[in-house]
Amino acid sequence: MAVVLILAACGTGGPVSGAPADKEHGRKLFQNVCAGCHTLAAAGARGKVGPNLDDSFAQARSEGFKESAILDIVHDQIKFPGQYPVQQNNPDFLTANMPANLVKGQDxxxxxxxxAANAGLKPFAATIVVTGTNGKQIFVAECGGCHTLAAAGTTGTRGPKLDALKPPFPVVKNQVIHGGAVMPAFKGVLKDAQINAVAKYVAEHAGQK
Ligand code: HEC
Ligand code: HEC
Structure with missing residues (x-):
């Protein structure tokens, strides 16, 4: 992704560093709400729609940002994400924007x-990129952060439970290509063969376990 993102605490949200925080609860929320779009090693998250947060904050740490400053940046980003041009088929543009206020208040x-406590501690950790057409691997890496599917062992709650929905192949394929109101489009993010493979995997395994 060639988009240049600028880390700047613009102060719009007001500093919250110093407030009591439950980081373990934060990890669970991250896995359910953010992992579908972001890579973060400490959460086992491998989403690729938004920036790799280990890379973003390894850079910030190397530039001398303290954990408290990073906390305020992330908190501001949750409240006021940037809205950038979205072009599904152009790798130089984002394929989705980050929705505002995915979590609120203490969450x-x-x-x-x-x-803030974890991102970028292992600087530039290699992103796990699935290059093959193993539907299960693609599902775990790209979809499991948002969707529960027993056969793949994923427990995301942002999108519908696929075991209950049991979507047929054409429905999954269409959804993966175009995305939805919240779900990002994967056209151009995954290869056509990978879209077919993950759609086939979901159609064949949803509700089977
Ligand atoms: C639907 C996909 C999506 C979800 C879900 C999502 N993000 Fe994002 N995120 C993005 C995109 C796209 C960007 C880059 C554009 C922007 O800054 O708004 C981004 C940017 C960021 C940045 C700035 C990183 C940088 O390098 O500038 C942080 C921090 C961040 N997200 C944290 C989170 C957290 C925490 C959550 C969960 C509460 C979350 N995101 C959920 C898509 C998402
Ligand atoms: C950032 C979270 C997120 C990610 C990542 C994600 N989804 Fe979704 N998905 C959703 C949400 C939310 C919906 C409900 C529709 C909407 O608003 O986008 C949804 C809906 C669906 C549906 C239902 C379509 C219908 O017509 O009922 C299917 C099937 C689906 N997703 C499959 C996938 C697959 C396969 C992947 C991985 C390639 C994936 N999703 C990745 C959040 C996500």
């Missing part, structure tokens, strides 16, 4: 504290 502080 937002807990997530921000978890990210």
């Amino acid at each position: 937002a502080i807990d997530v921000a504290a978890f990210v």
Whole structure:
């Protein structure tokens, strides 16, 4: 992704660093709400829709940002994400924007504290990129952060439970290509063969376990 993102605490949300925070609760929230779009090693998250947060904050740490400053940046980002041009088929543009206020109040502080305590500690950790067409691997890496599917062992809660929905192949394929109101579009993010593979995997395994 060639988009240049600027880390700046613009102060719009007001500092929350110093407030009590439950980082373990923050980790669980991150896995359910943010992992579908972001890579963060400490959460086992491998989403690729938004920036890799280990890379973003390794850079911030190397520039001397303290954990408290990172906490405020993440908290501001949750309240006021940037809205950038979205172009599904152009790799130089984002394929989705980050929705505002995915978590609120104390939950937002807990997530921000978890990210601040962990992101970028292992600088530039290699992103796990699935290059093959193993539907299960693609599902776990790209979809499991948002969707529960027993066969894949994923427990995301942002999107519908696929075991209950049991969507047929054409429905999954269409959804993966175009995305939804919240779900990002994967056209251009995954190869066509990978979209077919993950759609086939979901259609064949949802509700089977
Ligand atoms: C639907 C996908 C999506 C979800 C879900 C999502 N983000 Fe994002 N995030 C993005 C995108 C796209 C960007 C880059 C554009 C922007 O800054 O708004 C981004 C940017 C960021 C940044 C700034 C990183 C940088 O390098 O500038 C942080 C921090 C962040 N997100 C944290 C979170 C947290 C914490 C959550 C969960 C509460 C979350 N995101 C959920 C898509 C998402
Ligand atoms: C950032 C979270 C997120 C990610 C990542 C995500 N989804 Fe979704 N998904 C959703 C949400 C939310 C919905 C409900 C529709 C909407 O608002 O986007 C949804 C809906 C669906 C549906 C239901 C479509 C219908 O017509 O009922 C299917 C099937 C689906 N997703 C499959 C996938 C697959 C396969 C992947 C991985 C390639 C994936 N999703 C990745 C959040 C996500």
